[in-house]
Amino acid sequence: MKLYDSAISGNSYKCRLILYQLxxxxxxxAVDILRGESRTPEFLRMNPNGRxxxxxxxxxxxxxxxxxxxxxxxxxxxxxxxGRLGRAEALQWMFFEQYSHEPNIATARFWIQHFELDEAKRxxxxxxxxxxxxxxxxMEQHLAREPFxxxxxxSIADIALYAYTHVAGEGGFDLAGYPAVTAWxxxxxxxxxxxxxxxx
Amino acid sequence: MKLYDSAISGNSYKCRLILYQLxxxxxxxAVDILRGESRTPEFLRMNPNGRxxxxxxxxxxxxxxxxxxxxxxxxxxxxxxxGRLGRAEALQWMFFEQYSHEPNIATARFWIQHFELDEAKRxxxxxxxxxxxxxxxxMEQHLAREPFxxxxxxSIADIALYAYTHVAGEGGFDLAGYPAVTAWxxxxxxxxxxxxxxxx
Numbered sequence: 200m201k202l203y204d205s206a207i208s209g210n211s212y213k214c215r216l217i218l219y220q221l222x223x224x225x226x227x228x229a230v231d232i233l234r235g236e237s238r239t240p241e242f243l244r245m246n247p248n249g250r251x252x253x254x255x256x257x258x259x260x261x262x263x264x265x266x267x268x269x270x271x272x273x274x275x276x277x278x279x280x281x282g283r284l285g286r287a288e289a290l291q292w293m294f295f296e297q298y299s300h301e302p303n304i305a306t307a308r309f310w311i312q313h314f315e316l317d318e319a320k321r322x323x324x325x326x327x328x329x330x331x332x333x334x335x336x337x338m339e340q341h342l343a344r345e346p347f348x349x350x351x352x353x354s355i356a357d358i359a360l361y362a363y364t365h366v367a368g369e370g371g372f373d374l375a376g377y378p379a380v381t382a383w384x385x386x387x388x389x390x391x392x393x394x395x396x397x398x399x
Numbered sequence: 400m401k402l403y404d405s406a407i408s409g410n411s412y413k414c415r416l417i418l419y420q421l422x423x424x425x426x427x428x429a430v431d432i433l434r435g436e437s438r439t440p441e442f443l444r445m446n447p448n449g450r451x452x453x454x455x456x457x458x459x460x461x462x463x464x465x466x467x468x469x470x471x472x473x474x475x476x477x478x479x480x481x482g483r484l485g486r487a488e489a490l491q492w493m494f495f496e497q498y499s500h501e502p503n504i505a506t507a508r509f510w511i512q513h514f515e516l517d518e519a520k521r522x523x524x525x526x527x528x529x530x531x532x533x534x535x536x537x538m539e540q541h542l543a544r545e546p547f548x549x550x551x552x553x554s555i556a557d558i559a560l561y562a563y564t565h566v567a568g569e570g571g572f573d574l575a576g577y578p579a580v581t582a583w584x585x586x587x588x589x590x591x592x593x594x595x596x597x598x599x
Binding site: 247248256262263264265266267268270271274283284286287288290291293294295297298299301302319322323336337340341 | 447448456462463464465466467468470471474483484486487488490491493494495497498499501502519522523536537540541
């Protein structure tokens with residue numbers, strides 16, 4: 200397998216982390232999204248939506264969307280929750296991640312780390328900060344009662360939400376008011392074969 | 400089952416459509432999101448993220464996120480694609496829908512239909528229009544080669560993408576340049592037990 204991968208992207212990190220935890224060998228192909236390498240004609244032939252990560256699961260066959268890649272790689276492994284309800288709850292949290300969490304927390308981090316903020320972005324950042332804290336609040340409420348997101352054990356739902364939560368500080372978010380989230384970050388970090396986002 | 404449902408929401412319509420197509424009896428409970436009924440303390444106890452649709456699949460047990468609800472309801476039915484790759488491709492399109500399509504096309508529609516646009520929203524609408532057309536372009540490219548999104552047949556991926564594409568005009572989008580999308584809308588409409596978004 201090949202993973203077309205951005206080193207700065209939490210979405211790409213989700214895939215590197217699960218590939219490492221499931222001990223699946225793969226080739227990592229760096230895509231510099233800041234230089235537009237995910238929008239070249241060559242890349243758009245592989246993923247018309249022009250985004251990383253992208254998994255080439257067999258030569259010339261591609262799967263996009265980080266959380267769909269997590270699903271694909273985890274089938275038949277302990278990282279995919281069991282049962283009809285477990286699978287649906289994992290997906291509930293993964294759609295929450297892509298809709299209510301990532302567009303606010305990841306985008307705030309991306310802007311702050313990689314752009315000069317103009318007036319429009321500065322204003323938009325206020326809204327994203329408010330919505331990002333709201334998403335953290337939803338997580339806090341759940342994690343105050345549960346050790347992980349689904350079924351009491353570590354799964355792809357935790358990987359999906361860990362990716363940008365653990366670097367939320369780089370987007371200006373202060374996790375001090377979220378003790379259950381902070382304790383969960385530690386539990387995720389303590390999993391076997393955990394690797395940091397900077398792992399080569 | 401009970402569905403907490405917004406009549407104007409395409410996300411809620413996805414659930415009404417699949418429940419009807421799979422002939423699953425349910426009680427529809429109207430939630431007026433324009434009057435803040437999805438943000439009341441009572442509603443937040445059922446869904447801390449404060450959004451519709453919400454499925455009460457047994458008394459006091461809730462599942463949120465429209466595409467997770469589609470997954471849950473379609474398990475074991477012909478509407479959920481078969482095979483590891485089919486499942487992953489369905490999820491790829493459903494995450495595409497929630498990340499690249501809905502926040503642009505559905506939000507443009509919601510703003511235009513239900514708000515007086517101030518200067519900030521008018522500016523943001525320009526970006527959403529550009530990104531919404533980009534999402535339609537990705538769909539057009541796929542549908543020029545394939546009759547449906549996954550495996551050559553109608554599935555939950557089509558339901559997810561149909562919900563807001565067929566009302567994109569209400570968000571100011573002109574589908575005239577997207578003949579493959581338009582033909583696919585007709586194929587979805589021609590499925591057995593199809594109901595329109597206005598179906599009571």
